[in-house]
Amino acid sequence: MIITSLLDTDLYKFSMMQVVLHQFPSAQVEYRFKCRTPGANLRPYMDEIREEIHHLCQLKFTEDELNYLSNLRFIKGDFIEFLGIFHLPEKCIQITEGEEDGEISIEVKGSWLHTILFEIPVLAIVNEVYFRNQYKDLDWTEGRKRLASKIETVLAATDVPSFKFADYGTRRRFSKDWHAEVVNTMVEKLPNHFVGTSNVLLAKQFHTTPLGTMAHEYLQACQALGPRLRDSQVFALEMWAKEYRGDLGIALSDVYGLNAFLRDFDMFFCKLFDGARHDSGDPFEWGERLLRHYELNRVDPRMKTLIFSDGLNFNLALDIARRFEGRCKTSFGIGTNLTNDMGVPALQIVMKMVRCNGQPVAKVSDEPGKTMSVDPEYLSYLRHVFDLPKL
Structure with missing residues (x-):
């Protein structure tokens, strides 16, 4: 299996998750996956990705992992207690075929507190499944x-x-x-x-x-x-x-x-x-x-x-x-x-939050290609509110 520990993620997921626990415990969110690499065909690997995500959702934090986190100066005791009973809910993630040829759709919907740890391991899974199939036995x-x-x-x-x-x-x-x-x-x-x-x-x-x-x-x-x-x-x-x-x-x-x-x-x-x-x-x-x-x-x-x-x-x-x-x-x-500088093209994949509490949310980047929203009207309104240039 690719992900064998819930610590196999980025630190800011834990720092944000603690804020969510203390400040926004009832927030409901939606994330969507997007592959920005033209021509990348992920569909043949959907079953493999599903199997890896199923395994991911069986993982729990070990006592050793919790002890490590508890020694980080900014992590609080009640957060550690919550992590002690935490697991990623498989019912909150769906993997289906996308609209375009070769595309896959990955959607996560549910409590922000319980779904925030999906993003990084899911992206790592998609990457590794793709590369181990696309470039079998690649010499390092x-x-x-x-x-x-x-x-x-x-x-x-x-x-x-x-x-x-x-x-x-x-x-x-x-x-x-x-x-x-x-x-x-x-x-x-x-x-x-x-x-x-x-x-x-x-x-x-x-x-x-x-x-x-x-x-x-x-x-x-x-x-x-x-x-x-x-x-x-x-x-x-x-x-x-x-x-x-x-x-x-x-x-x-x-x-x-x-x-x-x-x-x-x-x-x-x-x-x-x-x-x-x-x-x-x-x-x-x-x-x-x-x-x-x-x-x-x-x-x-x-x-x-x-x-x-x-x-x-x-x-x-x-x-x-x-x-x-x-x-x-x-x-x-x-x-x-x-x-991922191995002499073969890297995938450009992201998994972004697109809704919170039923309302569209968006990022409006200084780099147009990084802007992501599922609601053009909301994006236009956001630009108006923050006095951002129209594209």
């Missing part, structure tokens, strides 16, 4: 060669000695075994640059730091859970601060685009949050504008952390690091280029 020699080249690139970048990066590649990895090899290699070969992984199981296994705060779904859900739509981003950040009291202080900036984020990210949030994460649009422009925003709000940018995580490779990450060296703290979350 090319992947190891490329990984070694990345290590050499980082070690050669002596002009940015403070360069730090993390693995963010669970959802698009080639396989769980390759993912483990990558993380283990980085821990051993780049101890001064590799700061951890978003994958909780691998962080535990290789004694590195699990990393993550919030994802797009959290701010999207707040479109339906907050007092009014225009204030939903402020509401989301305030509820996060209420839960974590200054801990886990990296804000996600691109659910409504950077202009809307900066309008809401006022002096209070500039001082309260440790920094922000970039996930769409031009990273250099984003960084320059954010640093200027800190200065306008009388905050020293050198005390803040900018995290970049949008489709990075190591050369681009190092170029960004050079631009902002000495001007702020930077860190980089590298996903597909780290965990």
Whole structure:
């Protein structure tokens, strides 16, 4: 089986799940899967995917896993008690044929608290089932060669000695075994640059730091859970601060685009949050504008952390690091280029929240291809409310 532990997911799923338990325990949501890779045929593997998901839904947290989570400084006792009885409800996930040739449809509907952990392992399952069928007996020699080249690139970048990066590649990895090899290699070969992984199981296994705060779904859900739509981003950040009291202080900036984020990210949030994460649009422009925003709000940018995580490779990450060296703290979350660079095309797959409490929710990205909504009228209304440009 591909997923053998419920820890085999990203840390921000647990940090968001704890907020859901304490602040939004009755919220009902819907997620939908989408493959953005043209011509990828997933239909022959539907039964295999169903079998893997059935196994996923039988898993429960072990005492050892719960003990590990309980030792994370921001995880609270009642959340651990809840996880002790938790399992993913199989009745909440449906896998059928999609509308287009080769497409499959994966839908998750149910309590947010009980379904939030589906996304990452489901994407990992789809990836691994696809690659082990599409490229049977693929030699890992090319992947190891490329990984070694990345290590050499980082070690050669002596002009940015403070360069730090993390693995963010669970959802698009080639396989769980390759993912483990990558993380283990980085821990051993780049101890001064590799700061951890978003994958909780691998962080535990290789004694590195699990990393993550919030994802797009959290701010999207707040479109339906907050007092009014225009204030939903402020509401989301305030509820996060209420839960974590200054801990886990990296804000996600691109659910409504950077202009809307900066309008809401006022002096209070500039001082309260440790920094922000970039996930769409031009990273250099984003960084320059954010640093200027800190200065306008009388905050020293050198005390803040900018995290970049949008489709990075190591050369681009190092170029960004050079631009902002000495001007702020930077860190980089590298996903597909780290965990699925094997010499064969990677799948571009996502699984996004599309409804909360029966209401459409959406992400309006600075990168049009990342915008996702099931309701064009709601998307148009969202653009109007946040004064976003029409496409």
